[in-house]
Amino acid sequence: MKYVAAYLLAAQSGAAPSKDTVSKILEAVGAEIEAAKLDKVFSELDGKSVADVIAEGMSLLASVPSGGAAPAAGAAAAGGAAPAEAAAAKKETTEESASDSDMGFDLFG
Secondary structure: OHHHHHHHHHHOOOOOOOHHHHHHHHHHOOOOOOHHHHHHHHHHHOOOOHHHHHHHHHHHHHOOOOOOHHHHHHHHHHHOHHHHHHHHHHHHHHHHHHHHOOOOOOOOO
16 A cells, blocks of 8 residues: 555656655655565556546445444444433533633634
8 A cells, every 4th residue: 555655646746656766755754665565566557647546446445334333323222311421421521621721721712
Protein backbone atom coordinates (compact mmCIF):
# COMPACT_ATOMS: atom_id res chain seq x y z
CA MET A 1 0.00 0.00 0.00
CA LYS A 2 2.79 2.42 0.87
CA TYR A 3 4.35 1.79 -2.53
CA VAL A 4 1.15 2.68 -4.36
CA ALA A 5 0.70 5.83 -2.26
CA ALA A 6 4.28 6.93 -2.97
CA TYR A 7 3.79 6.14 -6.67
CA LEU A 8 0.66 8.29 -6.82
CA LEU A 9 2.40 11.09 -4.95
CA ALA A 10 5.31 10.98 -7.38
CA ALA A 11 2.87 11.04 -10.31
CA GLN A 12 1.50 14.39 -9.13
CA SER A 13 4.55 16.12 -10.62
CA GLY A 14 3.10 15.46 -14.07
CA ALA A 15 5.94 13.22 -15.21
CA ALA A 16 5.87 9.44 -15.12
CA PRO A 17 7.10 8.32 -11.69
CA SER A 18 10.46 6.61 -11.51
CA LYS A 19 11.60 3.99 -9.03
CA ASP A 20 14.20 6.46 -7.80
CA THR A 21 11.57 9.13 -7.08
CA VAL A 22 9.28 6.67 -5.29
CA SER A 23 12.23 5.36 -3.27
CA LYS A 24 13.17 8.91 -2.21
CA ILE A 25 9.60 9.56 -1.04
CA LEU A 26 9.56 6.36 0.99
CA GLU A 27 12.99 7.08 2.47
CA ALA A 28 11.85 10.57 3.46
CA VAL A 29 9.21 9.08 5.75
CA GLY A 30 11.53 6.39 7.08
CA ALA A 31 9.84 3.50 5.28
CA GLU A 32 11.76 0.33 4.54
CA ILE A 33 11.96 -0.40 0.82
CA GLU A 34 11.69 -3.91 -0.58
CA ALA A 35 12.86 -4.00 -4.19
CA ALA A 36 10.57 -6.90 -5.14
CA LYS A 37 7.45 -5.07 -3.94
CA LEU A 38 8.54 -1.84 -5.62
CA ASP A 39 9.07 -3.73 -8.89
CA LYS A 40 5.61 -5.32 -8.58
CA VAL A 41 3.92 -1.93 -8.09
CA PHE A 42 5.66 -0.53 -11.16
CA SER A 43 4.72 -3.55 -13.27
CA GLU A 44 1.07 -3.35 -12.13
CA LEU A 45 0.71 0.43 -12.59
CA ASP A 46 2.73 0.82 -15.79
CA GLY A 47 0.73 2.79 -18.33
CA LYS A 48 -2.14 3.67 -15.99
CA SER A 49 -3.14 7.21 -15.16
CA VAL A 50 -3.63 8.42 -11.60
CA ALA A 51 -7.37 8.72 -12.25
CA ASP A 52 -7.52 5.09 -13.41
CA VAL A 53 -5.65 3.84 -10.34
CA ILE A 54 -7.90 5.81 -7.97
CA ALA A 55 -11.07 4.65 -9.74
CA GLU A 56 -9.91 1.04 -9.55
CA GLY A 57 -9.15 1.42 -5.84
CA MET A 58 -12.53 2.99 -5.14
CA SER A 59 -14.33 0.12 -6.87
CA LEU A 60 -12.39 -2.33 -4.67
CA LEU A 61 -13.32 -0.39 -1.53
CA ALA A 62 -16.98 -0.48 -2.48
CA SER A 63 -16.96 -4.25 -2.11
CA VAL A 64 -15.60 -4.15 1.46
CA PRO A 65 -18.37 -4.67 4.04
CA SER A 66 -18.63 -1.82 6.53
CA GLY A 67 -21.33 -2.70 9.04
CA GLY A 68 -19.98 -0.46 11.80
CA ALA A 69 -23.34 0.94 12.91
CA ALA A 70 -25.24 -2.34 13.11
CA PRO A 71 -23.60 -3.72 16.28
CA ALA A 72 -24.15 -0.45 18.12
CA ALA A 73 -27.83 -0.40 17.20
CA GLY A 74 -28.20 -4.06 18.13
CA ALA A 75 -26.54 -3.49 21.50
CA ALA A 76 -28.83 -0.57 22.31
CA ALA A 77 -31.91 -2.59 21.42
CA ALA A 78 -30.77 -5.59 23.44
CA GLY A 79 -29.62 -3.58 26.45
CA GLY A 80 -32.66 -1.41 26.94
CA ALA A 81 -32.57 2.12 28.33
CA ALA A 82 -29.80 1.60 30.90
CA PRO A 83 -26.91 1.91 28.41
CA ALA A 84 -28.50 5.02 26.88
CA GLU A 85 -28.80 6.63 30.31
CA ALA A 86 -25.18 5.76 31.11
CA ALA A 87 -24.05 7.26 27.81
CA ALA A 88 -26.01 10.45 28.48
CA ALA A 89 -24.49 10.74 31.98
CA LYS A 90 -21.00 10.21 30.57
CA LYS A 91 -21.61 12.88 27.93
CA GLU A 92 -22.68 15.39 30.59
CA THR A 93 -19.57 14.62 32.64
CA THR A 94 -17.37 15.03 29.58
CA GLU A 95 -18.97 18.37 28.70
CA GLU A 96 -18.55 19.63 32.26
CA SER A 97 -14.88 18.65 32.40
CA ALA A 98 -14.29 20.20 28.98
CA SER A 99 -15.74 23.51 30.13
CA ASP A 100 -13.65 23.37 33.31
CA SER A 101 -10.46 22.78 31.35
CA ASP A 102 -10.78 26.00 29.34
CA MET A 103 -9.84 27.98 32.49
CA GLY A 104 -12.36 30.71 31.82
CA PHE A 105 -11.22 31.47 28.28
CA ASP A 106 -13.86 31.21 25.60
CA LEU A 107 -12.15 31.07 22.23
CA PHE A 108 -15.33 31.58 20.20
CA GLY A 109 -17.43 33.73 22.47
